[in-house]
Amino acid sequence: MEKAMTLQNLLRLDNASFIYPASQSKKYSSLYRMSVTLSEPVDAGVLQQALETTVRRIPTFGYTLTGGALWWYLRALGKTPRVLPLQPLHCFSIPGNEGFLFRISADGCRIVQDIFHVLTDGHGGMTFLLTLTAEYLRLRYGAEPVYGGLILDPSDAPAASELADAFDDFNGKRGALEQNDPAYHLRGRQLGTKELRNLRVRIPMKQACEVAKGRGCTVTDLLSASMVHALQEVRRSDPFGRRSVLKVNVPVDLRRIFGGNTLRNFSSYVMLGVDVCNGDYGFDHILEVVSAQKRLYSMPSQLEPKVAKNVELENNFAINCIPRVLKKPIIDVINKLKGDRYCSHTLSNLGRIVLPESLRPYVRDIDFILGRQRGNSGASACVGYGDHLALNMSRRIADRAFEDAFLRQLSALGIEAEAEESDI
Numbered sequence: 001m002e003k004a005m006t007l008q009n010l011l012r013l014d015n016a017s018f019i020y021p022a023s024q025s026k027k028y029s030s031l032y033r034m035s036v037t038l039s040e041p042v043d044a045g046v047l048q049q050a051l052e053t054t055v056r057r058i059p060t061f062g063y064t065l066t067g068g069a070l071w072w073y074l075r076a077l078g079k080t081p082r083v084l085p086l087q088p089l090h091c092f093s094i095p096g097n098e099g100f101l102f103r104i105s106a107d108g109c110r111i112v113q114d115i116f117h118v119l120t121d122g123h124g125g126m127t128f129l130l131t132l133t134a135e136y137l138r139l140r141y142g143a144e145p146v147y148g149g150l151i152l153d154p155s156d157a158p159a160a161s162e163l164a165d166a167f168d169d170f171n172g173k174r175g176a177l178e179q180n181d182p183a184y185h186l187r188g189r190q191l192g193t194k195e196l197r198n199l200r201v202r203i204p205m206k207q208a209c210e211v212a213k214g215r216g217c218t219v220t221d222l223l224s225a226s227m228v229h230a231l232q233e234v235r236r237s238d239p240f241g242r243r244s245v246l247k248v249n250v251p252v253d254l255r256r257i258f259g260g261n262t263l264r265n266f267s268s269y270v271m272l273g274v275d276v277c278n279g280d281y282g283f284d285h286i287l288e289v290v291s292a293q294k295r296l297y298s299m300p301s302q303l304e305p306k307v308a309k310n311v312e313l314e315n316n317f318a319i320n321c322i323p324r325v326l327k328k329p330i331i332d333v334i335n336k337l338k339g340d341r342y343c344s345h346t347l348s349n350l351g352r353i354v355l356p357e358s359l360r361p362y363v364r365d366i367d368f369i370l371g372r373q374r375g376n377s378g379a380s381a382c383v384g385y386g387d388h389l390a391l392n393m394s395r396r397i398a399d400r401a402f403e404d405a406f407l408r409q410l411s412a413l414g415i416e417a418e419a420e421e422s423d424i
Contacts, residue, residue: 011074015167016265020118022331027193029092030117031371035110036133037364042106048083050135057154064099089424090194124263146356166266175309180342184243186377188399199403201391202418217291220349224248225287228273230405247273249343270297340375352384
């Protein structure tokens with residue numbers, strides 16, 4: 001059995017996290033929201049009990065962000081977070097959140113979790129939310145969770161591997177920077193800095209899987225190609241759309257490829273799309289290209305050099321010697337030059353969630369939403385549960401031509417999706 005971890009007061013940020021405090025400002029924080037919709041209204045008092053237990057099981061959620069002379073760190077707060085009223089999904093104030101890097105809200109029948117990305121990625125966030133939900137259902141209804149996968153046993157001690165920086169395994173490996181061309185960006189009337197609109201698309205799981213299987217691809221391939229095709233349609237009518245590269249950024253969970261069970265950040269990405277400098281492509285061609293790219297770029301031999309290079313830069317002696325107050329603007333500028341500039345849109349797919357049979361009667365829905373983007377007009381996130389896939393397409397512009405073009409493409413494929421717009 002794995003040895004339990006001796007908790008430390010300070011943890012250095014994992015390699016994927018440094019970008020988030022460096023890019024944070026009064027108008028922008030890298031946030032995402034996950035929620036579970038239950039069959040009855042949430043009891044905030046019971047949820048508070050479950051929250052206290054879950055933070056003890058996953059203790060990094062009891063840490064805050066602090067700055068040292070050279071780098072940022074996670075520091076143990078030594079207190080318990082509180083269940084809060086639901087807040088808009090815009091800029092995140094750490095002091096305004098009592099130092100915590102996440103917040104839990106009871107909103108009617110929903111348990112809502114907002115996370116500052118410096119804390120963990122989608123895998124870690126969903127593990128915390130589902131563990132919290134299972135503990136809430138146990139306390140409220142006497143449900144008997146079957147622990148495993150994304151639902152942890154709250155009576156277990158946290159394992160060292162769950163709190164480890166999995167990027168340390170890439171120390172000493174040779175890396176290479178990825179080469180990309182600047183991508184086309186969607187345009188439109190900007191919403192206010194505290195506004196974010198969301199189009200929730202409910203996709204029948206059976207239909208999506210059957211269409212993907214019939215075309216020899218995955219559901220993520222199908223959605224990515226549909227988004228590239230939609231980008232192509234919007235660009236065609238954009239008089240200022242000079243850039244011809246259409247790319248969708250798809251995050252990749254590195255645990256599935258390199259192993260490990262850390263609950264901190266451990267992800268990378270692949271860029272999928274086409275260059276239409278010589279004319280537009282039909283959907284079948286786009287899907288073929290996107291599917292081939294995803295298979296290739298997700299191979300360990302392709303991901304390892306990219307990840308290793310980031311670790312190498314972090315460990316570079318000269319970079320280490322730069323004071324943190326100077327690192328922040330430097331990292332921020334590099335992020336602007338090398339980040340969203342090279343992708344047109346983001347699609348984060350957490351896959352299909354299968355809950356233990358004992359919990360299913362209580363859980364109606366699960367959602368995943370990406371917060372306001374800085375370099376792009378919007379981003380999409382999806383998660384499957386039950387008989388459908390919930391795709392949330394959030395954006396900071398009023399125009400939804402891209403989303404409408406995407407829905408038309410789904411319809412052309414024979415997928416009967418339902419869409420509902422809201423402000424978040």
